[in-house]
Every structure is written in structure tokens, then in C-alpha cells.
Amino acid sequence: MKNWIPVPGSKKETIIRLALEQFKEKGYEGVNIKDLAKEANMTTGVIYHHFGSKAQLYSVIRQDVEQRIIDRMEGAADTVSDPVNKLKTALVTGLDATIKLRVGRLLCEENLHAADKIEEFVLQLLEGSIEGLKFIVLPSWRSILAAIEYEKIDLDQGRELIEWLFQT
Template structure:
């Protein structure tokens, strides 16, 4: 079954999604102005509301799609390891690489204003083998903080990887 919001390439809806992805990735949810977004897509604000109903719903479409792309890669990386900690570490690094390569750091590092369930956090939770501690809460916060640092150019992608590796370093 196909998702109803997937646009046909070249349509107004497709153009809006393309421009919205670029804008939300650069400016975050709060920084995007619907009037400016519509102008960049060479449409009216009415077209945005016609296709998506609201800025939040447009953001939700973008965020859901990008999170799925990230999860696909994280799941693939995690599947290569039997050890849960190695699986989590590999998935976090793989996800970070994809996010930074595609310049989605700001988009993914910000809290989701639509209050949807965080699917990346749920994925990490499912990998966590320590039932006594919800490690995914610390891991997802650390991962998003690293992405935020990268988006603000406070750290490099290489430093981000080093930080993720540090999180999993075991003291002897």
C-alpha cells in the first residue's frame, strides 16, 4: 500500500516537499516561514495549506520521511552485530553519517514539534539489552546533541564519531 502523501515527481506537491525539506533542514521548524517557503516553491500559501493543511503537517511529512531513511540505514548497520552495544554504536554512527552527508543535522537534532513518537528512540530502545536502565534516553539525547553541534559547526563529523565511540568505551 502506497502512502497517500507521496507526490508524483514534477507536481506542485513534489515541489513543495522538495523546497520544504531544504528549508526545514537549513532553518528548523521555527525558522521556516510558510509565505517564504511558498514563494521559493513558486506557489501561493494557499497551495501549501491545500496540500498539507498546516506548517506542522508539512513538517511531519518531511520529518517522517527523513527519519525512515535514517532508520533504514541504522537497522542495516545494527543487523551486522550480535552484541547489542556494538549494534547501537554502529547504528548511531551510520545514522550520523547519513544525516551529516545529506545536511539534515538541524532537522533531526531539533525536538519534533508535532509530538509524534520518536521512532529512532524506539529503535534504540528495542536494541537495548539492559532492561533495568532506559539507556536509549541518554543515547538519543547524546546523538541529537552531537548532530546539533555539527549543524552549528561547533564540532566536526569526525569529532561526532569520536564522541559516539567514547560513549561506548568500557573502562577496564
């Protein structure tokens, strides 16, 4: 949960809004702070003043996006009691939310700048399951996101793949 909400129309809100769009479109490596500042009609100094670095700006955005996805995943998982179906339901819901919010590129790339909240949530759901399953489930989910993002498969095929992973 955010511990602050940027004031609408403020420089901080403008930076976050524009940076989110750029990170969604280009990924972390593709975003250039000089270009972001130019689009925001600000100096790079203003961005660094508010966020300290590109990595910290990315972390703010990534954590907010992850929390939005987790909120949906948790809600869906809470409707199911069976642990396997709970995980499957959460992953399908997360997939749907990611595509709806158009943040697939952002979430399929590794987060080197902060703890990955989605990974932590999935690991909680995996507690007590088969040892090592974490090395299959989350990377598979991210691969499905990437395949959808890069138009190798569509959303329905992504859902089918998650269903297939959980066949018993």
C-alpha cells in the first residue's frame, strides 16, 4: 500500500504518470531520464530531486503496479479453498489484470531494484507444496506474460497454459 499519494497535477504526479507509460512501453532499460524530463517539460534535476535515481523511480512504479495485481490475485484466491486451485485462480486473475492494465512488459522483466511482491505472494501460496515448485510456477507465469506481451500467444492461450500447468 502506498504511504503517500501524489497531488494531482503536481510535478511528482506528472513524473509518475509519464514514467509509468514509458516503463510499460519500453521496460526499464528502454527509459531514458532525459527523454522523460523533456516529455514532462521538466529538468532531469526535478526527477532526481523527487526520486533520487531512475532505479528508485522504477521501484515506486513497479511496487504500485505489483500491489494492484496482488490485490486482485488475493481477492480471487480467497474465493477458493483447495491450495492448487487457489494458486491457479490467483495466477489466472493476475494474468487477466496484468493484460487489462497493460503492464505485461513491466511485470515480465526481472525486478533488480526492489523485492518482488508478486513473487512473495506466489511463494506464500506455495508454502507446504512440492519442494522446488517455485522454480517452475513463477517463471512459467512470467514467460506466459512475455509471450502475450510480445504477441506470440493471446490471452486465451495464456489462460490455457496456466490451466495445463495445474492439471492433476
